[in-house]
Amino acid sequence: MKSILLNIAKEEFNNNLNKVHFVDDKYANNFLNNLDKYPHAFVLACLMDKRIKAERAWMIPYKVYKELGSFDIDYLYKKPLSRYKRLFNVGNYHIHNNEAAKYFYKAIHLIKEKYDGDASKIWKDNPSSATVVYRFLEFEGIGIKIATMAANILARQFKIPMSDYCSIDVSPDVHVRRVMKRLYNLPDNATTEQIIYKAREINPTFPGLIDYTCWKIGREICHPKKIECDKCPLSKECYYYINKK
Ligand code: SF4
Structure with a gap:
């Protein structure tokens, strides 16, 4: 599908x-x-x-x-x-x-x-996504969330060529979490790992690809209380919209 x-x-x-x-x-x-x-x-x-x-x-x-x-x-x-x-x-x-x-x-x-x-x-030598993430992790104070966020911005927004994107996960903030929970019927207390692995299941070759779209929809449409499903481009595949409206 x-x-x-x-x-x-x-x-x-x-x-x-x-x-x-x-x-x-x-x-x-x-x-x-x-x-x-x-x-x-x-x-x-x-x-x-x-x-x-x-x-x-x-x-x-x-x-x-x-x-x-x-x-x-x-x-x-x-x-x-x-x-x-x-x-x-x-x-x-x-x-x-x-x-x-x-x-x-x-x-x-x-x-x-x-x-x-x-x-x-x-990031200059057409590295693999794992190499880019690893290089960011070498900085003291950078954890996996920031390292994947940095690699994701470089790949998705600055269009830095990489030999693959499979090690770039989502970096789930409140908006990404909320949208993914509603979209895929994840439990309210879904862990960061569950969110990350759900994104890997959806797009294994570039899990972090959906990060920005989910974030944007969470910030602009899919609010905690005011849920504007009528404006949402994802409504046709959204578990929450289909089952709970
Ligand atoms: S359809 Fe509604 S609940 Fe689903 S992601 Fe869009 S705004 Fe959120």
């Missing part, structure tokens, strides 16, 4: 490259989209994206850039950890400023020492 969800996700994947919307601030957004000049900004932003709102996390590299007046990797590399700790604490960038500053500093050192200062070497 053809899946409407998969069709929508594939269409989005095949669309031409658009600028990725990370943050509302257009200068910061352009900065994060500039993978040619500042590939390390993308990596550092991914690293910051935990325990705080995504918008706040993704602004951090740009704030550092504005404070220091440069985002050149050699310049960043020369700054001591104490400088980053001061920046993070004075600007209150994160809820865990000292820890986030330490991860930020260590990531700069890994990029400089392992990738000659060029973070795009993490």
Whole structure:
């Protein structure tokens, strides 16, 4: 049976490259989209994206850039950890400023020492998706959720060529969870692993492909209380809509 969800996700994947919307601030957004000049900004932003709102996390590299007046990797590399700790604490960038500053500093050192200062070497050589995820996991402070999210953004939105996509899982947040539970009649207390394996079952060659479509529908249509099934493109295959309306 053809899946409407998969069709929508594939269409989005095949669309031409658009600028990725990370943050509302257009200068910061352009900065994060500039993978040619500042590939390390993308990596550092991914690293910051935990325990705080995504918008706040993704602004951090740009704030550092504005404070220091440069985002050149050699310049960043020369700054001591104490400088980053001061920046993070004075600007209150994160809820865990000292820890986030330490991860930020260590990531700069890994990029400089392992990738000659060029973070795009993490994804440049047509690697397998497992290699990309693994390379992100080598950064202190990055777990599997962020590593797969980073690989997914690179593949799906920046259209970075990879030899396969099978190791890119969904990174289930509240929206993805809610939509997948209703769509596939998963239990209310479905674990992260259940969500991930359901996505693998649906599209084993690229499980994370459906992540963005589910997230968007969850954010815009499939709300916790106000469930606007009449507007939803997935209604014809949605368990909740078919059985509980
Ligand atoms: S049909 Fe309704 S319940 Fe199903 S995903 Fe769409 S909005 Fe959610």
